[in-house]
Amino acid sequence: MAASPAVDLAQFIRPVPDFPKPGILFRDITPALADPRAFATAIDGMVAPWRGERLDAIAAVEARGFLFAGPLALALGVGVIPVRKPGKLPAETIHHEYDLEYGRDRLEMHKGVLAHGARVLVVDDVLATGGTAAACMRLVEAGGAIVAGAAFLLELEALGGRKRLAPHRVETVLTY
Numbered sequence: 001m002a003a004s005p006a007v008d009l010a011q012f013i014r015p016v017p018d019f020p021k022p023g024i025l026f027r028d029i030t031p032a033l034a035d036p037r038a039f040a041t042a043i044d045g046m047v048a049p050w051r052g053e054r055l056d057a058i059a060a061v062e063a064r065g066f067l068f069a070g071p072l073a074l075a076l077g078v079g080v081i082p083v084r085k086p087g088k089l090p091a092e093t094i095h096h097e098y099d100l101e102y103g104r105d106r107l108e109m110h111k112g113v114l115a116h117g118a119r120v121l122v123v124d125d126v127l128a129t130g131g132t133a134a135a136c137m138r139l140v141e142a143g144g145a146i147v148a149g150a151a152f153l154l155e156l157e158a159l160g161g162r163k164r165l166a167p168h169r170v171e172t173v174l175t176y
Helices: 030-034 036-050 064-076 131-142 161-165
Strands: 014-017 025-028 057-061 079-083 093-100 103-110 119-127 146-155 170-175
Touching: 030 036, 036 064, 036 146, 036 170, 057 064, 057 131, 064 079, 064 119, 064 146, 079 103, 093 131, 103 131, 119 131, 119 161, 131 146, 131 161, 146 161, 161 170
Parallel strands: 057 079, 057 119, 119 146, 146 170
Antiparallel strands: 014 025, 093 103
């Protein structure tokens, strides 16, 4: 089967004003996920900066990070480590709690799932303030692994997430 030609991915990102609250312009990736050519373009764009890098795993942030992690892992020849909300993983976990603008949250990962010194790519859909990705990075490090960097489909530059993730390498496909 021949590869589909790349599309202008920005045309598949739908702006939704006043969601989830007035004054917020939400960038909806659902149209890009629904179109096979746009989804393939998104995956290709997320994979490209990491080809040739030594990676051992992808840590996927629940929930939309899961949508990108599988195809990226297959393309890069690595496995996927789910990083989930509390109570979703069946075996013993390690966790990291972090602050949100409206309270606290927690991420969990299975204990012992990462080899000591493994190089891990953190994957999620959107980089906004960087709080969730930073928490995932701390969790990966607590598991004895090394954060190789992070990959996102979108970056909302004005929210400063890239700065929060420094000094880690951050790659995004689209920036708003």
